[in-house]
Amino acid sequence: MKAFEFKPKLFTALKNYSKELFMADLMAGIIVGIVALPLAIAFGIASGVSPEKGIITAIIAGFIISMLGGSKVQIGGPTGAFIVIIYGIIQQYGEAGLIVATLMAGIILILLGIFKLGAVIKFIPYPIIVGFTSGIAVTIFTTQIADIFGLSFGGEKVPGDFVGKWMIYFQHFDTINWWNTIISIVSIVIIAITPKFSKKIPGSLIAIIVVTVAVYLMKTYAGINCIDTIGDRFSIKAELPDAVMPSLNWEAIQDLFPVAITIAVLGAIESLLSATVADGVIGDKHDSNTELIAQGAANLITPLFGGIPATGAIARTMANINNGGKTPVAGMIHAMVLLLILLFLMPLAQYIPMACLAGVLVIVSYNMSGWRTFKALLKNPKSDVTVLLITFFLTVIFDLTIAIEVGLVIACVLFMHRVMETTEISVIKDEINLNEESASKEEEENLSIPKGVEVYEINGPYFFGIATKFEEIMSRLGDRPKVRIIRMRKVPFIDSTGIHNLTNLCQMAQREKTTIVLSGVNEKVHKALEKSGFYELLGEKNICPNINVALERSKELLNE
Known part of the structure; x- marks a missing residue:
């Protein structure tokens, strides 16, 4: 700095x-x-x-x-x-x-x-x-x-x-x-x-x-004395006063x-x-x-x-x-x-x-x-x-x-309301289209999502307003997949409420026998989650660099 x-x-x-x-x-x-x-x-x-x-x-x-x-x-x-x-x-x-x-x-x-x-x-x-x-x-x-x-x-x-x-x-x-x-x-x-x-x-x-x-x-000459002047209300001192420190x-x-x-x-x-x-x-x-x-x-x-x-x-x-x-x-x-x-x-x-x-x-x-x-x-x-x-x-x-x-x-x-409106959360259940993503040539255009797996894509900052919105979407769906993949490649930052929300989500998922897998976490968000101790709850294997690795991990979890 x-x-x-x-x-x-x-x-x-x-x-x-x-x-x-x-x-x-x-x-x-x-x-x-x-x-x-x-x-x-x-x-x-x-x-x-x-x-x-x-x-x-x-x-x-x-x-x-x-x-x-x-x-x-x-x-x-x-x-x-x-x-x-x-x-x-x-x-x-x-x-x-x-x-x-x-x-x-x-x-x-x-x-x-x-x-x-x-x-x-x-x-x-x-x-x-x-x-x-x-x-x-x-x-x-x-x-x-x-x-x-x-x-x-x-x-x-x-x-x-x-x-x-x-x-x-x-x-x-x-x-x-x-x-x-x-x-x-x-x-x-x-x-x-x-x-x-x-x-x-x-x-x-x-x-x-x-x-x-x-x-x-x-x-002076017309005898009109009903107009107030500064001199009628104030006594003017033509000098700079001495400095006086007020009593505090x-x-x-x-x-x-x-x-x-x-x-x-x-x-x-x-x-x-x-x-x-x-x-x-x-x-x-x-x-x-x-x-x-x-x-x-x-x-x-x-x-x-x-x-x-x-x-x-x-x-x-x-x-x-x-x-x-x-x-x-x-x-x-x-x-x-x-x-x-x-x-x-x-x-x-x-x-x-x-x-x-x-x-x-x-x-x-x-x-x-x-x-x-x-x-x-x-x-x-x-x-x-x-x-x-x-x-x-x-x-x-x-x-x-x-x-x-x-x-x-x-x-x-x-402002927060506008940020909430710009942050989108989408749920993907069948397949992921990679045409608009920077995938390598070896990757297929579409990735199939195995049965029992749901993918949530968060596009925008994950702060306290979005945290609540995320919980509402999941409770509205009401289903209990075996694996939930949360794609965070487009999340620029996360605040303490977002971390708290993810922690609660992970604990709730464990009670429901559902495993949370994070995909594409950027370095800034990664450091925030690591510092908070969140990864100890989630497990290192469930933190994946991209969606391909996350889907492979979800298949392993389904076969366990």
């Missing part, structure tokens, strides 16, 4: 670094830093923390992911996918609980990378990814309804669950503030039409600047462990998906295990400074590529740009209207929803549609932790 190697792309990129590459990375880094600013603020507030914590996450996690990551162009930071999880953790455990959960997720991600499980993450079924991504999009949209319509709840606490939120929204819809609604609609329209005029400057930034200036003028206790670790796994799995999926998309555009190949370790390191260090969970961000990674980013240096520059903005321009963020940020997040949720993909998947086989819908509704109605756990279980069950 090949030893694990930690190879950040930055180290290989710097070997042949040049002034031209630096200038390309510098321009890309500045633009991506500007693109990331409104998103970091919006994600921070939507997650239930102060706006600067979203930027702190983008700075620290973005720098670490680029410095240690396995992708040349990956941009890391807070993403919309984590909003729902973070908000739920803060509601239940507070910000201290969020720090503990993020630290644990960081450790899990590092272990996933060390044990080379990066490739395994990619095998999570696509319907599950689409299901919970679309579910998160719906949930993010739901959390923004109050700010879009400027609803006031008279001190009543907004529930954390989807159904509870909509119930309280409908109860207080008579408190709608039309100025907020107009601000949100204008922001959405600006973001939607910006790509038609500018590919470089993000629509979210233009919307924030235009709408913030307009609202400031309205408040075993009870909190136990309670938060399932949530930490969800953060780690979601972070791994999103970062590796982003890196894979980037590979397709730039023609490179990322190191998935190195990337996971970088993601883990980012989530281990960022929460110490008050940050939130981070991962690779597809939109910002694509912005990096489209603006000429060539190496991880671009991602590190993006983090430095955000640091300068935090230190010198952050006080201006207090004038940004909450309704404008809600508009930004409506666009984010729309892009995340992938409704065209969702619609296309509904035409797939029923099993895929089942996984998709269950994951989606569990994400929306309950939470992402339950959705991922249940979705993976269902996907595994359906």
